[in-house]
Amino acid sequence: MSRILITGINGQLGFELKRSLAMLGECICLNRQQLDLSRPADIAAALDRTQPDIIVNPAAYTAVDKAETDAVLANAVNAAAPAAMADWAAAKNALLLHYSTDYVFDGDKADAYLEDDAVNPQSVYGMSKYQGEQAIRASGADHIILRTSWVLGAHGGNFLKTIMRLARERDSLNVVADQIGAPTPAALIADVTAHIIKQWQTSQDKTLLGTYHLTSSGSTSWHGYTAYLLALAERYGVALQLKPENLHAIPGSAYPTPAKRPGNSRLNCSKIQGAFGLIMPTWQSGVEQVFQQIFNS
Template structure:
């Protein structure tokens, strides 16, 4: 089986390049080899490689920049997934695509389910929702995995930023009224590999149904709580000197940014856990495992 993986140098893509290896011949493509901002070139790449499975973690993820870069955000997050799905449909291949909690407005007082009404409040969320809808419209076999607050031991993310700031500053101000589930990129990749095995079997037995699943860690916290957890674990590890003494909780209104964020980013993983017989780990236990690898 041939698996085409886009965005192999990104946080999730880097992990997928390793976890997917036991499933088949993984063609890990970076941006120069599978550029989602060039849909025509992307189409030619898929046609040339003729994969059985396409796994697409690549995306335009600059949430604030997207507010003034709408065309590129939609090109990468909506048009490119449509092209991948169209090519998958032609070849009876499977497309695995990643989306986000930002397709919701965050006003629900409980974790969002896959069936809740979508209502993105920023351009990034709008572009990701358009990508979901474009994939569904093609009729291709697909699996869309919505995740949130992704971090990793490599790349640019909240974890790396907090470690840097905690080493530089005695006092930090972190938003405390946005709630979500920090999710380790490796957890996303390992879960993908697990469920992909089952999906491939379902396709062989002609019982596969395309759909959307939420994939996040269990539990919830705020960005402030996430930052506190990072600093606490870093102190326990003692791997770098930390100046930080205080992490102040602040409201979203005290940290203005171009793109509005949903206050509730929680996603229910009940459908994923039941269908694929999984138990998602807590966000803090996954964070500790990730940071242990950084020692």
Template sequence: MARILITGKNGQLGHELQRSLAPLGELIATDRQELDLSQSGERIEQALDRHYPDIIVNPAAYTAVDKAESDEETANAVNADAVGAIARWATRRGALLVHYSTDYVFNGDGERPWREDDATGPQSAYGRSKLAGEEAIRLAAPHHLILRTSWVFGAHGANFLKTMLKLGQERDALKVVDDQIGAPAPAALIADITAELIREYLAKPAGFAFGTYHLAPRGETSWHGYAVYLLQRAAESGLALKIDPANIQGIPSSEYPLPAKRPANSRLCCDKLQDTFGIALPEWKSGVDQVLAQLLSPAANSGRPPREWP
């Protein structure tokens, strides 16, 4: 059986990966106490030596986008330096490295969905650190998968969806940015597709198509459109809201300034993933519906059955 090491087991994606990867081999799920990516490369490699995995799946990251503007050194240590150390270890030991990146590596201009070979141009410290991590992997580890995604959410952990549900029950007025466009990506979907890719790698390692792929649901929306749809569906499901979803106000990013610049265009073209592996991606609303159902009916979902993505 393959030994599969997961970093960041308590995060949104790490939580779901433990479910999706469990049937594929012996799982070694680590948290910051067991594998701290802010430590030196030597310490990271020593930790990997102790576990000696065949596959490393790395969802752990410095994701405090605004804090990174004043703490770029730590962001780089976790998102770039540590990733380089993991990639070098994976190459020496012949292990597969699966790593997750972000739409923030692009400059956010235009309206066309970003392709994997488009020129990058991150506009934030977080984006620069994630791009540096990608480059470190490509330099050191030929056997890798880099999966770029966007707007990750899930039933576990903190995210926009859960924040909007809370605010919708507390406030009778909300303002949400309407000029940033992308697709909300469920952590469960990312984890399930990761499992499919690893399953294919284990079956045919010699002919596997390593490289960088975009992974996001079909369709697009703004943060405002996302919030309106979510709270409309929550109201239809019986959740008592203080706000009428139709009254959520859309505002430009300029009215909600933050330390880090957000991409206006977070659209990701996923044709390469679908054409290479035959994976059909669902429309973004289906993921919102599934997570909302899980949150509003915890008893019915306590067993966490496998997801079915149309």
């Protein structure tokens, strides 16, 4: 039976991984207090104590704007910590499954990004995540890197929860309409992760290793996402102060942030679907499932 170590189990993805991986082996679930990725020098000792066969690392520094003035911490968690995990995995012949982001790209491409498209991070966060990817590749460890974007879930903070709070408090709302992506449930990422690990456990097929994109299918803007949430609220009888006619589309330039956001966050998922025999559900179905979890529970 595999020993599977999961980092960051109190985050929205870690929470779902604890569920999805439970049947695949002995899961060692660590929170930030038990494995602090801001101290990369301590990671090898923690891995020596637990001796995992598979390391699953959803833990990350994700405060995109704060990272612009906190680069040391962002780089420790997003670059140095994965590097330490990868070095340990290479030495012990373990598998490292790590998560990355659309922010490694500049967002200027017209189409959805492929795995081998040129990276060009535009923020400290994006660069730190890319450096983490590169360290893993350079380590020689067996690894799978899953790039995802626009993650949502019933557990933890995310855009859906923020918008629904604002829609209850305000009678007018401006939302960016020129940034495009696919809202992707943490539960979907966790379920696909379990599917991948199961195939790896069965086959140890090294052709499965590498970098993949993983999001829901289809795409929308933050404004379109918000409009869909308002429609769901009406369908499920969730009372809001905000009316759809008072939701206004604005350009990203009207809402400046310390870290530049990619205009295009769409990730092409053909590679992962082909390699693992998957069909990604629509972003709408995923958002509706999470909405129901939160508001119909």
